[in-house]
Every structure is written in C-alpha cells, then in structure tokens.
Amino acid sequence: MKLDAFKALHLYRQAEYLRHHGHLLAERRQDSFRLCLFALGDFYAEEWRVWDEERVLFIHLFQHPAGLRDYLDNIRLPEEL
Numbered sequence: 098m099k100l101d102a103f104k105a106l107h108l109y110r111q112a113e114y115l116r117h118h119g120h121l122l123a124e125r126r127q128d129s130f131r132l133c134l135f136a137l138g139d140f141y142a143e144e145w146r147v148w149d150e151e152r153v154l155f156i157h158l159f160q161h162p163a164g165l166r167d168y169l170d171n172i173r174l175p176e177e178l
Contacts, residue, residue, distance in 0.1 A: 123171035
C-alpha cells in the first residue's frame with residue numbers, strides 16, 4: 098500500500114492494516130509510551146500507545162530515513178533479507 102492510500106484510512110483501519118501487513122522493525126519506550134516502528138510499502142509507520150495499554154493513540158508516518166535515527170540500535174531486519 099502506498100502512503101497516500103494509507104493516510105486515507107481511519108486510525109483503527111491503519112492499526113489493523115499494520116498488524117496484518119506491516120513489518121515490525123523495532124520497538125522502544127519513550128516516557129510512558131510504547132512506540133512500534135513498521136515498514137510498509139514506500140513508508141514507515143510509528144505506532145504510539147500508552148505503555149501497558151492496547152489502544153493506539155496515533156500513527157506517525159514518514160518516508161525520510163532520518164526518522165529511523167532513534168531506532169537504529171533496535172531494528173530487526175527479517176531473516177530472509
């Protein structure tokens with residue numbers, strides 16, 4: 098899925114699509130939030146949740162590799178690469 102099509106989805110649908118089709122690259126904690134970084138199509142999605150809660154607060158989308166800086170030490174690439 099391309100970035101523009103993903104942006105057009107409701108937050109609930111975005112989160113659902115990430116769970117089924119996104120590639121989880123890394124997770125990290127920032128203050129009281131759990132952030133999960135996904136690769137999907139031609140972009141990255143950073144899913145924000147309160148730590149210990151399942152509800153997604155928002156999803157930050159980006160394409161520029163500079164957005165990966167905070168994750169570089171934790172990124173797990175798929176084994177088939």
